Every structure is written in C-alpha cells, then in structure tokens.
Amino acid sequence: MRLLITGAAGSIGALVRPRLARPDRVLRLLDLRPVPDPAAGEETVIGSFTDPATMAAACVEVDAIVHLGGISREDTWERVLAVNIDGARTVLEAARRAGVSRVVLASSNHAVGFAPVGPEPIAAEALPRPDTYYGVSKAATEALGALYHHRFGMDVLCVRIGHCAERPSNLRDLSLWLSPDDCAHLLDTCLTVKDPGYRLIWGVSANTRAAASLREARAIGYRSADNAERFAPDIDTASSNMPPFIGGLFCETPLGVPN
C-alpha cells in the first residue's frame, strides 16, 4: 500500500515517519520543506497540501492519507483559515477525487481547549470548546472529516492529539502526553482497522494523570505502551501556573497573534 503523509518534515512527521515504515508500505512524504534523507520505500513531494494541483498529483495511486500538515499554534485568522481549514478541505477533496478511501486527520486538544480539567478524563464526544483560532481550525477539520464520511462514505479518523513529543516537559504534559511510539501505533491502528467509518478519538498515552479518554481509541484496537508518569520525578509537579483547562496556556495566548 502507498501512504501519503502531509507535513512529513514537521515535528510529528519526523517522529512517526520511521515508525510507520513497513516492507509492504510505500511512504509518500509531502512537505513544503525537503524531507531529509529519504530512505528506500519513501517517495518525496515538495509542495503545499493547500494547493489542489499538488494534492491531485500527490494522491495518484495512494491508498490512504495521514494529514499532519498545517500551522501548529496560534496565528492570524487569515492564515489559520487558509492553511488549516481550507487546506483540510483541499486534502479531503483531493482524496475523494482520487478515490482514496481512508484519511486520518491530525486534530488537537485545542479543539476542546476550554474544557475544564476534571476528575474524569474528557471523552472524545465532548463538544468543541476551542481556545484559539488554531483550536477552531481543528474543530473545523473534524467537522470536514465528518462531512466527507457522511457524504461520500470515506473512512475518516480524527485524532485529537494531546502533547506529542519525545517526552513530557511540564505538569500539564503528564496528563496529555502521547509518546512517539504510541502515536505511530495509533496512526497504524487508524490505517488498518476494518471499516472504521467516521471516528473521533483522543491521541494520548496511558498516562496515570489522564486528562483525556482512551476508550474511543481502544475501541479500534489501540493499546498504549507508554505512561508519562515515568518522567514525573524530573518535572516540577508542585507548582504550575497553567489555567485549569485542557488547552493550558493556549487559553491565555492573545487571539490571532502568531506565537
């Protein structure tokens, strides 16, 4: 099978790229920047997923797409709209036209950033409560994914990623961390589960201080192998200036100001 990954040179792209390699899988890596050191079994495309012609060419002979590309923090409304919202539609539309039947969309905890951190992990069905224009773009991406599933029967899986990095770096991350291994395993599960339809799932590891539900991801076969708690001794857990919301400091970042 051939898998198209947008944003392949980005931070999550770089973490999952080697972990998604399989002998029977070609990775087609799309990014604005050259993807470093293409390996055997990898194809590279330099271009923007926001460009319909680029996406049409990138989708030829593709079986599935993992859409990781886009702006990953707060920015001006115009840029967030053009890159993240219009861009997600361009990806889905190119997939539909090319007959790509499965798309995995990277969403974010910031789609529900203003949900209070409660005693129970927040479920994936929680209504959007974006904390930024960036968060709005992720809620819109989830909605676009639902539209393309219900209209056209495409399998669309939206992963509300918590905090994906090599390791958690603060108290909030201990509750939202998604390890690189778990991230790749979750994406792989999204790519291989039979007949998923439309799914909205959290992308988090099995963290002791869980802020987000694992139920929806477990339902498609995800089994986390990591827990942020092993890093807790290295983190100052006594003092935190984070707002008591899922989105943390994004809830206080000035709206529409690039950061």
Ligand code: 15L
């Ligand atoms: C995100 O959605 C961002 O893309 C990433 O840069 C982190 O800030 C992450 O959320 C987070 O909330 O930690």
